[in-house]
Amino acid sequence: MSKVTKEQLFNFLDDENTGTINKTSIPQALRYLGIIKTKSEMDFLVQGLDEKINYEDFSSLVDEQLKSSLTKEQIIDSFDVFDPKKIGKCSASELFHSLKVVGEKLTDDDINNIKSKIEIDKNGNIDYNALVDILMQ
Numbered sequence: 001m002s003k004v005t006k007e008q009l010f011n012f013l014d015d016e017n018t019g020t021i022n023k024t025s026i027p028q029a030l031r032y033l034g035i036i037k038t039k040s041e042m043d044f045l046v047q048g049l050d051e052k053i054n055y056e057d058f059s060s061l062v063d064e065q066l067k068s069s070l071t072k073e074q075i076i077d078s079f080d081v082f083d084p085k086k087i088g089k090c091s092a093s094e095l096f097h098s099l100k101v102v103g104e105k106l107t108d109d110d111i112n113n114i115k116s117k118i119e120i121d122k123n124g125n126i127d128y129n130a131l132v133d134i135l136m137q
Contacts, residue, residue: 006062009033010055020052026061033062034071036135072132079128089125 004012009029013021021029026049027042037045045065053061082090082098096115099106106114117134118126 004032006033006059007055010058018052020054021058023049023051023053026053026058029058030062030065033066034073035062035065036072036075037065075132075135076129083128088127088129089121090128092120092124092126095126095128 009032010021013025013029023046026046027037030037030042045061049057049061079090080086082095092115096111099111099114100108114131114134118131120126
């Protein structure tokens with residue numbers, strides 16, 4: 001994916017050429033820029049916005065979010081601890097165990113939901129790039 005500027009993205013989303021975009025486009029735009037937020041964080045982010053956003057407000061919002069958000073690359077880099085050989089895979093059981101006991105702990109239901117969306121290979125490993133893509137949806 002080639003690098004797109006905020007202005008190019010805004011103009012793409014402004015399909016009616018009104019100089020504004022609908023606030024419902026914000027989550028899609030942020031994900032495209034690699035800004036990762038949960039659905040509840042996205043909902044909270046857009047709840048106070050006007051229905052239509054001009055470029056200046058969009059640009060400020062994106063800049064603010066870029067300063068405070070992890071990018072896809074940063075999240076992928078965080079898997080290094082599970083992938084010392086740097087092959088793009090990690091042990092599913094080790095990863096899921098860590099997700100249940102470290103940081104913002106996930107429940108068994110959360111883990112099962114993730115498992116249902118990813119492929120675990122015959123060696124018990126997952127492609128964590130694919131996992132990050134799923135989490136960013």
